[in-house]
Amino acid sequence: MSAVDPRLSINQATIKYADLATALRVTADAGVEAIGLWREPVNEVGLDVATKMLADSGLRFTTHCRGGFFTLPAGAARDAALDDNRRAIDETAALAAAGAEGSTAVLVLVAGGLPEGSRDIVGARERVRDALGTLAPYAQSAGVTLAIEPLHPMFSSDRCVVSTLSQALDIAADFAPEVVGAAVDTFHIWWDPQVEEQIARAGREGRIATYQVCDWATPLPADVLLSRHYMGDGVIDFTALTRAVIATGYDRDIEVEIFNADIWSRPADVVVRETIESFARTVSPVLR
């Protein structure tokens, strides 16, 4: 068994079927020091209880997943989405305050896809920018960084019209780096011919709010959303990408976030153990 890397954070999606209590317990019991949470399991117990549970766990809090869905046209549905993002910002601030020292108040944002029936991806992207303009002052007051997550272009139409790190940084450029940054997730951007150069730029601009890792492998499963793998089980060069991130001075925790039906079907403690091993083999060597 490998030693647990002190910078490893388990994103709760990796153990999707664990409730909050279980997720915190298996993570801490394995000796992992940090966790990234999802809104649904937090809201299942309520924010007050969740913050107390997190504090009791002794874990650092790394990110809250997730806000966004900013591409709706003006109207009640968009207003409701923005209100929901304000709640997510509040949750993020509360959880970061409750986590152990070194916690980070980062809310990961998935921009949203094309509204039903729309072919206007340029307009959808403008609405993402507008939504950030609306939410940025609120996030700033709360001390929360909004992390724009570029998603793989196979999700451009139905989930996220922000597809590259370059694009995320262009959008973030209108805001202070402590208010709007980017999520650097290997799965989504490994293929980008500019990936190393854009990671360097993100670092220079102070925008790497979180670094998340998992692997890409083909053939893709029928539900491409679930095509994420343990590091080492696919084709991503974690040495090159992690080195690029670390070279920018990134000193935060590193989250493992995997959506994978096979992995989800296994006991949470087994998955945490496998995650520790995968991280030790692929990412840790670069951190030493």
Place this chain on the structure above:
Amino acid sequence: MSAVDPRLSINQATIKYADLATALRVTADAGVEAIGLWREPVNEVGLDVATKMLADSGLRFTTHCRGGFFTLPAGAARDAALDDNRRAIDETAALAAAGAEGSTAVLVLVAGGLPEGSRDIVGARERVRDALGTLAPYAQSAGVTLAIEPLHPMFSSDRCVVSTLSQALDIAADFAPEVVGAAVDTFHIWWDPQVEEQIARAGREGRIATYQVCDWATPLPADVLLSRHYMGDGVIDFTALTRAVIATGYDRDIEVEIFNADIWSRPADVVVRETIESFARTVSPVLR
């Protein structure tokens, strides 16, 4: 029924199960003036017979699909792939000479994915550049343009390490534009935040060897290779993209290339008719 657009070309993959004779017949019978061919059905009858059949059809020849698969490391398999590309170049020249006036000698190249077990996408891309360097003089002598086709990033690992038009143009820049250009295929690049700017650049640099259209829709089918649709059945803005291509002065035919199991299951003449209608609704208005 819509009039047949004089710039419409049927890529043979759209009627995949038609042999060469059938493909030529249903295309010409429908009043379409041009066709793009695939190597397998051409080689099924042999090049001499194929060129004669094409000449007899009266159709213009627009592209030959396809060469490439350039990412193999040095060795016998790579040498064989390069030899096969030389044959593909010869075929392209012969077919373009046999097609009606206005035919174009364009060989579409799919770069290839990561070799089995490799995580070195940077190295794979260098080998693509090397292969082009090897083949370019041969293509030039034959009067054939090699069209690098960026494929959607969901194919980066297993089919094509060239993922954006920008990247294809960067690679092509080492060569004369009449020898190495790019294939601009809406399905693969519609999501790119830089798509219009890169189409303009491709035009400025004289690199748009072929413009191919089909649509993107979700959910993706289990085999994502088959996720191409008639124009209008998905989310791509053909007005914006076609306008960008035409604004560069592109005056060649426009191919419809669709891989879709439902469409393939229908009679070829029906598919050609549906393609004519789809093209008339989505692309033709921009050409007037």
